[in-house]
Amino acid sequence: MKFSFTIGDTYRIRFRDHTEDSNESTIFYITGRVVASSRYSVAVAVWYYGDERDFTQDDDNIKIYSIVRMAILNAERLCHPPSSPRV
Secondary structure (H helix, E strand, C coil): CCCCCECCCEEEEEEEECCCCCCCCEEEEEEEEEEEECCCEEEEEEECCCCCCCCCCCCCCCEEEEEEHHHEEEEEEEECCCCCCEC
């Protein structure tokens, strides 16, 4: 299934992740603001500033996880700030 994400929007994403010492993958959820997206993955910030400052990769206060698109089972948009570009 193909998902499209909007930079700046908040999502709850359900995805499969690898496991150690197991024959099965594990299903996890991540909830956060989409800060980047590509053909292969989506980057989700789970710890983000409350104001609308610009995203920077070098900010140690922002915690980002990259989720491989093929592992995503579903995605629910929770919040849509005005004027967010679709990717």
